[in-house]
Amino acid sequence: MSENRMAIRQVELEVLRYNPETDDEPKFQRYSVPCKNEWCILDALNYLKDNLDPTLSYRWSCHMQVCGSCGMMINGEPKLACKAMVRDYAGVIRIEPLSHFPIERDLVAVADDFMAKLKRVKPYLIPGEKRSLADGEYQQTPEQLARYRKYAMCINCMLCYAACPEYGLTPKFIGPGAISLAHRYNQDSRDGGRDLRQEEIATNEGVWECTFVGACSEVCPKHVDPASALQQVKVASTVDWYLEHFMSWVKK
Amino acid sequence: MSRRPYLREVSRTAWFFKRPRYLRYMAREVTCIFIGIYTVILLVGVYRLSQGRAEYEAFLMALQRPASVVFHVAALAFALYNSFTWFNVAPKALPIQVGEEFLPDSVVAGGHYVVWVALSLFILFWAGVL
Numbered sequence: 001m002s003e004n005r006m007a008i009r010q011v012e013l014e015v016l017r018y019n020p021e022t023d024d025e026p027k028f029q030r031y032s033v034p035c036k037n038e039w040c041i042l043d044a045l046n047y048l049k050d051n052l053d054p055t056l057s058y059r060w061s062c063h064m065q066v067c068g069s070c071g072m073m074i075n076g077e078p079k080l081a082c083k084a085m086v087r088d089y090a091g092v093i094r095i096e097p098l099s100h101f102p103i104e105r106d107l108v109a110v111a112d113d114f115m116a117k118l119k120r121v122k123p124y125l126i127p128g129e130k131r132s133l134a135d136g137e138y139q140q141t142p143e144q145l146a147r148y149r150k151y152a153m154c155i156n157c158m159l160c161y162a163a164c165p166e167y168g169l170t171p172k173f174i175g176p177g178a179i180s181l182a183h184r185y186n187q188d189s190r191d192g193g194r195d196l197r198q199e200e201i202a203t204n205e206g207v208w209e210c211t212f213v214g215a216c217s218e219v220c221p222k223h224v225d226p227a228s229a230l231q232q233v234k235v236a237s238t239v240d241w242y243l244e245h246f247m248s249w250v251k252k
Numbered sequence: 253m254s255r256r257p258y259l260r261e262v263s264r265t266a267w268f269f270k271r272p273r274y275l276r277y278m279a280r281e282v283t284c285i286f287i288g289i290y291t292v293i294l295l296v297g298v299y300r301l302s303q304g305r306a307e308y309e310a311f312l313m314a315l316q317r318p319a320s321v322v323f324h325v326a327a328l329a330f331a332l333y334n335s336f337t338w339f340n341v342a343p344k345a346l347p348i349q350v351g352e353e354f355l356p357d358s359v360v361a362g363g364h365y366v367v368w369v370a371l372s373l374f375i376l377f378w379a380g381v382l
Contacts, residue, residue: 020256102257146352168262213277231345
């Protein structure tokens with residue numbers, strides 16, 4: 001191992017703390033953490049909790065950008081703490097829970113709203129054609145897979161919600177993550193549930209609340225590109241409307 | 253232990269100063285106001301034309317005032333900014349799949365620029381400018 005990788009640097013972390021049992025509002029607490037060069041922010045938080053302050057609460061699980069649990073604001077940007085490297089930050093690093101969500105405790109955001117919205121958009125296959133087990137599997141070509149694959153990469157980390165100013169200002173907005181997942185299933189050749197999902201997403205609370213800021217796609221750690229999914233839903237819903245009102249003889 | 257979540261307020265009037273990407277978004281949105289004002293001026297011109305030659309020529313004279321020239325130069329700059337920013341995000345709304353791949357964004361955005369230039373040249377030619 002090179003000397004550089006072994007090098008330890010004292011890094012100042014400013015962490016937003018909130019204890020619902022004792023605090024009326026959150027406040028920042030400063031820690032000085034000895035960090036190795038190859039550490040991510042999550043490593044620094046784990047060191048902090050193990051050695052400096054066991055009372056700090058935050059969510060994490062996989063440490064490899066798959067579980068989507070460790071989303072937090074790092075210097076004001078929504079990031080996965082396991083993907084943001086300490087060496088990429090100079091000076092004091094400010095760590096806060098994800099924006100636009102209520103704080104449960106310290107860096108733990110309340111995810112209830114997102115979970116309820118996710119359920120509403122029916123993010124699962126609703127087969128268009130009923131098949132028995134004897135009929136075998138639903139088959140799909142590589143082209144049909146490519147049509148939705150990008151949107152299937154979502155890990156429900158909610159960074160897009162923390163980046164979306166529309167969601168911050170209008171919390172009833174179903175939001176980028178859930179609508180992208182609805183789009184993922186709408187684009188799936190095996191699925192027949194689009195009409196059911198349209199009732200939720202082709203609405204004012206759904207895709208029409210989006211004004212195409214595009215922040216969701218800029219912060220997505222899995223390159224899902226929610227902004228693209230939402231604009232495609234808008235285009236398809238507009239086509240639906242014209243077909244219904246001016247060309248009702250055309251079968252969908 | 254009961255839950256007592258703390259909700260942080262979002263500023264309704266200053267949120268777009270928080271990140272450069274929000275400011276870029278607001279710049280894209282606000283520039284359309286100048287296109288709107290320009291459209292109103294154009295409609296006034298058509299109305300003046302319907303009133304007769306003298307009224308229309310007075311309208312043309314008014315357009316040559318320094319304030320009007322400054323506005324038109326600014327409106328052109330803002331309209332160009334608005335068009336460029338929208339053309340550049342168009343690939344997000346119109347991804348075109350060919351086989352297992354999608355056309356590069358530059359092709360979809362480039363198509364918009366090509367149509368834009370072609371239409372502009374056609375209108376300039378039709379209007380007798382070229």
